[in-house]
Amino acid sequence: MGDGFEGEGTDYSVLLTELPLVVAAGAALPALACALLIRLVRRRRRATATATESEFHE
Structure with a gap:
């Protein structure tokens, strides 16, 4: 049992x-x-901010 x-x-x-x-x-x-997680979070925040801005312009 040595080798x-x-x-x-x-x-x-x-x-x-x-x-x-x-x-x-x-x-x-x-x-x-x-x-990857940071990129996904930033993309989601940008999409949310864009949607919020478009609501203000209507």
Whole structure:
């Protein structure tokens, strides 16, 4: 029971290859979600403001 799973040794190269990608995705995904949410909220506020202004002009 000393050489890892099914006789394979532990491969630490995953730390150099996949860990930076996981960290980058972990930082980028929340930032993209926040940017999308801000964009949707601004678009909705603009549409509401435009509708309100058109009611005043009638």
